[in-house]
Amino acid sequence: MSKILTEVLRANRNYRSDFDKADLPMPPGRQFAILTCMDARLDPAKYAGLAEGDAHVIRNAGGRASDDAIRSLVISYKLLGTREWFVIHHTDCGMETFTSEIMTELLNSSLKTASVDADGWHDCCEGPGSTEGKYINWLTIKDQAISVTEDVIRIKSHPLVPSDIPVYGYIYDVKTGGLIEVPTATEAGQAT
Amino acid sequence: MSKILTEVLRANRNYRSDFDKADLPMPPGRQFAILTCMDARLDPAKYAGLAEGDAHVIRNAGGRASDDAIRSLVISYKLLGTREWFVIHHTDCGMETFTSEIMTELLNSSLKTASVDADGWHDCCEGPGSTEGKYINWLTIKDQAISVTEDVIRIKSHPLVPSDIPVYGYIYDVKTGGLIEVPTATEAGQAT
Numbered sequence: 001m002s003k004i005l006t007e008v009l010r011a012n013r014n015y016r017s018d019f020d021k022a023d024l025p026m027p028p029g030r031q032f033a034i035l036t037c038m039d040a041r042l043d044p045a046k047y048a049g050l051a052e053g054d055a056h057v058i059r060n061a062g063g064r065a066s067d068d069a070i071r072s073l074v075i076s077y078k079l080l081g082t083r084e085w086f087v088i089h090h091t092d093c094g095m096e097t098f099t100s101e102i103m104t105e106l107l108n109s110s111l112k113t114a115s116v117d118a119d120g121w122h123d124c125c126e127g128p129g130s131t132e133g134k135y136i137n138w139l140t141i142k143d144q145a146i147s148v149t150e151d152v153i154r155i156k157s158h159p160l161v162p163s164d165i166p167v168y169g170y171i172y173d174v175k176t177g178g179l180i181e182v183p184t185a186t187e188a189g190q191a192t
Numbered sequence: 193m194s195k196i197l198t199e200v201l202r203a204n205r206n207y208r209s210d211f212d213k214a215d216l217p218m219p220p221g222r223q224f225a226i227l228t229c230m231d232a233r234l235d236p237a238k239y240a241g242l243a244e245g246d247a248h249v250i251r252n253a254g255g256r257a258s259d260d261a262i263r264s265l266v267i268s269y270k271l272l273g274t275r276e277w278f279v280i281h282h283t284d285c286g287m288e289t290f291t292s293e294i295m296t297e298l299l300n301s302s303l304k305t306a307s308v309d310a311d312g313w314h315d316c317c318e319g320p321g322s323t324e325g326k327y328i329n330w331l332t333i334k335d336q337a338i339s340v341t342e343d344v345i346r347i348k349s350h351p352l353v354p355s356d357i358p359v360y361g362y363i364y365d366v367k368t369g370g371l372i373e374v375p376t377a378t379e380a381g382q383a384t
Binding site: 021042050054078 | 194197199200201202204206207208213214216218219220221222223224230231232233234235239240241242244245247248249259261263264266267268271272276278284286287289290295299322324328330358360366367368369370
């Protein structure tokens with residue numbers, strides 16, 4: 001068992017040992033959702049003050065309003081009753097450090113094409129590369145205020161999103177822990 | 193300003209007031225990533241023992257290995273150095289409570305088609321419905337052990353995923369706070 005797996009299971013035993021959240025209902029108690037980045041430095045429960053049971057948290061590379069994030073938000077609204085949403089990108093995001101072309105080239109030059117041996121998963125790590133990266137939109141970011149605004153507008157404009165849901169746009173500052181409003185996005189997000 | 197927005201910004205001011213994480217590097221310090229559900233009852237930082245800076249956390253409805261989750265995992269590996277991944281679904285998941293057909297019907301019957309007035313966002317909440325839901329795969333779940341196994345296999349089989357990355361499959365029990373291994377998934381996830 002790897003060191004990480006051992007540590008995660010040990011931490012989970014500690015969490016479980018004094019767990020007192022068995023009776024929380026499925027719908028988020030505070031009826032809101034946050035879409036934010038997967039970045040390791042971000043802890044939405046801490047930076048936005050969430051306890052278990054409070055709010056849906058959707059995270060991907062960049063905190064982007066991908067089709068999958070829209071899927072999650074529509075389920076969040078329609079089946080589980082959230083009525084306000086936040087889009088929170090952040091400073092010093094990895095998504096600013098590359099372009100789709102760079103990612104495609106990296107993958108083309110060094111990442112293994114998947115292969116499975118007769119006896120199971122192939123255990124080699126790097127190979128001749130794969131051109132599959134060309135077929136993925138990596139949703140990179142050039143400017144956080146623009147990406148937040150674009151994502152709020154995309155969510156608000158989506159045919160499956162009710163137009164009366166406020167969508168607040170913010171940037172999390174990894175140097176201060178603070179949330180900075182993106183006014184254009186937030187104005188677009190507030191119901192008129 | 194809504195009650196929720198006021199509360200989130202107040203919580204953030206508290207977090208910011210004694211923030212001491214300004215010097216964390218961008219790559220996750222413990223070099224792993226967790227893919228899990230957006231469910232409000234789940235706090236991956238607590239159930240898996242994460243501090244800010246430790247690990248990437250990717251979340252969507254169900255914790256599914258969607259194309260967008262794959263995008264995030266490949267970026268996590270290739271640009272930011274994670275080398276072990278967890279797929280963690282959970283008991284009592286909202287994704288077990290409906291089917292794609294039910295979701296499509298719900299949206300078709302009651303969710304507003306997006307519209308924008310001349311003076312801004314339309315402020316009505318419900319309308320004639322939208323057939324857009326037909327075009328989305330909602331990635332519902334019938335059985336958590338099966339969904340975890342399928343998602344681990346999908347990730348391991350993806351042409352952009354190096355085959356030597358262990359992918360551990362677990363179910364989080366919302367009644368106990370504990371992680372339950374999904375052996376088939378985890379065996380498939382361990383490099384041979």
